[in-house]
Amino acid sequence: xxxxxxxxxxxxxxxxxxxxxxxxxxxxxxxxxxxxxxxxxxxxxxxxxxxxxxxxxxxxxxxxxxxxxxxxxxxxxxxxxxxxxxxxxxxxxxxxxxxxxxxxxxxxxxxxxxxxxxxxxxxxxxxxxxxxxxxxxxxxxxxxxxxxxxxxxxxxxxxxxxxxxxxxxxxxxxxxxxxxxxxxxxxxxxxxxxxxxxxxxxxxxxxxxxxxxxxxxxxxxxxxxxxxxxxxxxxxxxxxxxxxxxxxxxxxxxxxxxxxxxxxxxxxxxxxxxxxxxxxxxxxxxxxxxxxxxxxxxxxxxxxxxxxxxxxxxxxxxxxxxxxxxxxxxxxxxxxxxxxxxxxxxxxxxxxxxxxxxxxxxxxxxxxxxxxxxxxxxxxxxxxxxxxxxxxxxxxxxxxxxxxxxxxxxxxxxxxxxxxxxxxxxxxxxxxxxxxxxxxxxxxxxxxxxxxxxxx
Numbered sequence: 001x002x003x004x005x006x007x008x009x010x011x012x013x014x015x016x017x018x019x020x021x022x023x024x025x026x027x028x029x030x031x032x033x034x035x036x037x038x039x040x041x042x043x044x045x046x047x048x049x050x051x052x053x054x055x056x057x058x059x060x061x062x063x064x065x066x067x068x069x070x071x072x073x074x075x076x077x078x079x080x081x082x083x084x085x086x087x088x089x090x091x092x093x094x095x096x097x098x099x100x101x102x103x104x105x106x107x108x109x110x111x112x113x114x115x116x117x118x119x120x121x122x123x124x125x126x127x128x129x130x131x132x133x134x135x136x137x138x139x140x141x142x143x144x145x146x147x148x149x150x151x152x153x154x155x156x157x158x159x160x161x162x163x164x165x166x167x168x169x170x171x172x173x174x175x176x177x178x179x180x181x182x183x184x185x186x187x188x189x190x191x192x193x194x195x196x197x198x199x200x201x202x203x204x205x206x207x208x209x210x211x212x213x214x215x216x217x218x219x220x221x222x223x224x225x226x227x228x229x230x231x232x233x234x235x236x237x238x239x240x241x242x243x244x245x246x247x248x249x250x251x252x253x254x255x256x257x258x259x260x261x262x263x264x265x266x267x268x269x270x271x272x273x274x275x276x277x278x279x280x281x282x283x284x285x286x287x288x289x290x291x292x293x294x295x296x297x298x299x300x301x302x303x304x305x306x307x308x309x310x311x312x313x314x315x316x317x318x319x320x321x322x323x324x325x326x327x328x329x330x331x332x333x334x335x336x337x338x339x340x341x342x343x344x345x346x347x348x349x350x351x352x353x354x355x356x357x358x359x360x361x362x363x364x365x366x367x368x369x370x371x372x373x374x375x376x377x378x379x380x381x382x383x384x385x386x387x388x389x390x391x392x393x394x395x396x397x398x399x400x401x402x403x404x405x406x407x408x409x410x411x412x413x414x415x416x417x418x419x420x421x422x423x424x425x426x427x428x429x430x431x432x433x434x435x436x437x438x439x440x441x442x443x444x445x446x447x448x449x450x451x452x453x454x455x456x
Contacts, residue, residue: 006378006413007265007385007427008405009052009090010045011234012038013068016392017271019354020291022067024392032073035081041397042082045089048401049415051426052090052121052232054214054387055079059099060131076108083116090423092121092214097151099127099136102195105154106161109211110203118207118422121232123214126151126222148221150194155213155229157197160188162210163434164200186436209431212423226264227253231429234387235268238361239337243268243382265384265427268377269360271391272370274399281364288392289351297346300353303332313347360389367403374404375413 014031015022028037042053055075058065075093083091091112095105105122113120126147127133133141142150169184190197215226216234226233233250237243251261275281297308304322311318317339322332339349352362363373377383390396408414420426 003412005415006374006383006408007051007232007267008048008414009050009054009092009232009267009385009387010041010397011054011056011269011387011389012041013056013066013389014038014072014393015066015068016396017068017360017389018285018288018391019066020288021392023291024288024395026395028393031068032071032078037394038078039082039085041394042086042089044397044401046086048405049418050089051385052092052212052423053079053082054092054121054123055094056123057094057096058129058132059096059127059135060129062131076112079120080112080115083112083119086119087117088119088418088421088426090119090121090212090426091116092123092212094123094125096125096127096132097154098125098142098147099132100154102154102157103161103197103201106158106201107203109158110162110201110206113206113208113211114203118424120206120208121212121214121423123216123234124151124155124225124230125215126217144219144221148219148225151225152228153192153194155225157190157192157195159210160190160435161197161199161201162206163436164188165204166434166436167205170204184436188436205434208422208424209434212427212429223250223253226250227259228257230264231424231427232265232267235266235383236360237268237382238335240377240380240382241337243361243377244380247382262428267385267387268383269387269389270374271360271362271389272396272400272404273362273364273391274367274370274396274403276366278365278369281366285362285364285391292351292354295347295350296354297350300350303335303353308346308350311346313350314345317344317346317349360387362391367399367407370400370404371407371411374408375411378413 015027021027022031028034032038045053055078057072057075058069061070079091079093093112109120109122128141128147130141164186166184169181170179171181172179185200188199190199212231213229214232214234215222215230216236217225218236227250235243235246237246247266250264250266254261254264273281273285275284295313301308306318306322319336319340322336335349335353338344338352344352363370374386378385388400390400405414409416418426424431
């Protein structure tokens with residue numbers, strides 16, 4: 001039995017995941033609009049044998065947006081561009097089931113899978129932010145159960161569309177004059193609560209069958225959706241205790257949907273600060289925090305359910321005032337454990353919260369120390385790998401690729417070379433069966449009418 005190896009992807013923010021990263025002298029001045037710099041990052045990740053590059057997205061911009069998100073490029077177009085300058089690395093674009101239509105997404109993703117020779121992935125999200133809602137004509141948020149009901153139907157329809165032209169259906173018989181076998185091209189006339197889609201998709205089945213599906217939601221709805229459909233889950237966890245529990249509950253859900261534990265890869269998001277020593281790495285973090293200027297305590301106060309503005313910002317966190325059962329235990333728990341263990345001040349905890357607001361955990365130290373932490377989580381069933389979130393670019397990424405990746409490879413827990421060609425193969429996942437493969441042949445009259453419709 002071969003040794004288990006971890007999986008690595010990168011969550012691309014144009015300047016980095018720390019909110020002050022854009023202020024560093026080496027930061028890419030044009031951010032996402034420096035296309036050559038983005039190409040260099042993608043190619044560097046491929047040389048390091050990463051599983052994938054992931055581009056997140058939002059559908060709004062407001063004064064709270066970070067430098068990396070206030071004005072960004074559309075992910076499908078951008079990822080298609082990157083496909084042309086890479087050969088192996090998986091490429092993940094974000095789509096919202098709240099705002100898109102299944103036919104469009106099925107066609108975009110299938111096309112990307114062909115353009116990239118089987119390297120496409122979809123980060124599937126539902127959208128709730130009021131700024132985004134108003135950009136699509138919604139005055140009020142959509143109820144969570146309604147959003148996730150739509151998301152489930154959305155994915156079912158997308159998969160039917162991907163399956164609607166079976167492998168080998170385009171026979172291209174020049175001698176006989178037959179281009180397509182219409183018995184293997186399927187309409188399915190979906191009529192659901194949210195969508196009406198006839199099919200078939202006017203694009204052949206993707207090279208991967210289904211492009212890799214990614215998810216990162218935190219609700220019960222999101223976790224059930226993950227158990228049914230998702231291949232890669234981005235976990236927002238901040239310490240080993242929480243990560244092990246989170247990993248276990250996600251894996252436990254798979255069996256009731258007929259899936260094996262290995263069918264879902266759980267990848268915590270991690271922001272690595274790598275230097276010659278932990279002290280130097282922490283100094284980089286402290287410098288970035290100072291560049292933030294004034295500390296906004298609003299978000300942390302809401303999370304901990306106390307008004308921190310009433311307390312000295314450089315005094316100890318008033319732990320005695322924090323309720324035993326805060327509403328958001330998943331986010332608050334790790335912060336509180338860290339505050340107790342390290343004796344953090346209000347200011348220090350606010351910085352920690354801001355630096356991990358997307359749910360990633362922070363790790364500081366030399367390449368060996370960072371690798372120790374990643375290996376510990378991996379071997380203690382807290383992770384199948386990591387979604388790397390460089391806190392600043394390009395230096396944090398260069399340090400991780402140049403120092404930490406070789407250390408992981410020396411330990412035998414990360415690949416030295418790609419052994420497959422597609423994103424699914426990188427993850428050790430098989431190509432899904434086509435749900436229409438054993439469908440009864442279509443009556444000839446139906447096939448003739450489809451050919452006539454296609455010709456006319």
